[in-house]
Amino acid sequence: MLRTLQHLMDFAHTHFLMEEHLMEGVHYPSRARDEMIAQHAEFTSYSRLRVLEFRKGALVSVLPLQAYLAEWLTLHEIGLDRLLAEFIREQSIAPADSPGANT
Numbered sequence: 296m297l298r299t300l301q302h303l304m305d306f307a308h309t310h311f312l313m314e315e316h317l318m319e320g321v322h323y324p325s326r327a328r329d330e331m332i333a334q335h336a337e338f339t340s341y342s343r344l345r346v347l348e349f350r351k352g353a354l355v356s357v358l359p360l361q362a363y364l365a366e367w368l369t370l371h372e373i374g375l376d377r378l379l380a381e382f383i384r385e386q387s388i389a390p391a392d393s394p395g396a397n398t
C-alpha cells in the first residue's frame with residue numbers, strides 16, 4: 296500500500312515540476328503562478344509528513360490518506376490546472392498582431 300502511495304506522490308512531484316516549468320515558459324501571471332506553487336508545496340509537505348507518520352507507526356493505514364490525496368489532486372486539476380490550460384489556450388489563439396502579443 297505504501298508503494299502505491301509513493302507512486303502517487305512521485306507522479307504528483309513530476310507533474311508539479313513540469314507545470315512549474317511550463318508556467319515560466321508561457322509567462323503565467325506571477326500571482327496565479329505563486330498560488331499554484333503554494334498548492335503544490337502544500338500537497339508535497341502534507342503527503343511527506345503522513346508517509347513519515349505511517350513509517351513510524353503513528354498512522355495505522357494509508358488508505359484514508361491515499362483517498363484524500365487522490366481527491367486533492369482531482370480538485371487541483373479541475374481548479375488551478377484548468378485555469379493554466381485556459382490561459383495557454385487563449386495565448387495560442389491570440390492573433391500575432393494583437394496588443395500584448397510577443398511581449
Ligand SMILES: [Fe+2]
Pocket residue numbers: 311314331335371375376
Ligand atoms: Fe498544478
